[in-house]
Amino acid sequence: MTSREKILAAVAANQPSLVPLPELNIPPVSQVGKVEKFISVATAIGSRVFEVKDFEELKENIAKLFLSPGRAVSSFTELSDIAETEIPDPDPHSLQDVNLAVLKAELGVAENGSMWVPETNMIQRILPFITQHLVLVLEKTKIINTMHEAYQMPETQNPGFGAFIAGPSKTADIEQSLVLGAHGPRSMTIFLM
Numbered sequence: 001m002t003s004r005e006k007i008l009a010a011v012a013a014n015q016p017s018l019v020p021l022p023e024l025n026i027p028p029v030s031q032v033g034k035v036e037k038f039i040s041v042a043t044a045i046g047s048r049v050f051e052v053k054d055f056e057e058l059k060e061n062i063a064k065l066f067l068s069p070g071r072a073v074s075s076f077t078e079l080s081d082i083a084e085t086e087i088p089d090p091d092p093h094s095l096q097d098v099n100l101a102v103l104k105a106e107l108g109v110a111e112n113g114s115m116w117v118p119e120t121n122m123i124q125r126i127l128p129f130i131t132q133h134l135v136l137v138l139e140k141t142k143i144i145n146t147m148h149e150a151y152q153m154p155e156t157q158n159p160g161f162g163a164f165i166a167g168p169s170k171t172a173d174i175e176q177s178l179v180l181g182a183h184g185p186r187s188m189t190i191f192l193m
Contacts, residue, residue, distance in 0.1 A: 035192070055078040074101070108190075
């Protein structure tokens with residue numbers, strides 16, 4: 001038996017016994033005020049939040065907030081007159097000059113202001129992180145209270161890549177200087193429909 005085989009055999013023989021997972025008794029949370037809480041928390045962590053009725057109002061707000069958006073990309077075909085909705089080049093480097101990305105969020109979590117964005121809504125998995133300004137569009141009816149609820153929702157059960165995104169990119173250095181956009185979008189805007 002080689003040294004490698006001896007080590008692997010020793011590791012295999014010394015596995016801890018399995019123990020059952022603990023029961024999670026999470027008390028129910030009131031469904032009242034979850035939209036207001038989501039708005040409050042998302043604003044507190046640096047996002048701007050607006051309520052809109054439809055895509056026309058969404059376009060008007062985007063035009064006001066982003067006067068010269070530069071290169072804009074969106075996963076909504078309804079926005080094809082103001083943004084690219086198809087990216088013919090699958091190379092992530094082709095998105096390095098995207099200034100504005102408008103994407104659909106599938107869920108919003110009131111307790112932390114985060115939103116679930118699956119890869120299917122990202123066009124390219126790097127897009128929400130490489131853009132300078134990220135806009136997420138979320139249906140108000142898709143706001144839930146807690147992360148415990150979020151992980152039980154069918155939207156988060158699909159295999160593949162997805163991310164809970166909350167606020168613009170933030171980092172701080174040893175001098176306690178807050179920097180927005182160092183590792184991701186400089187701004188995040190949420191539109192609730």
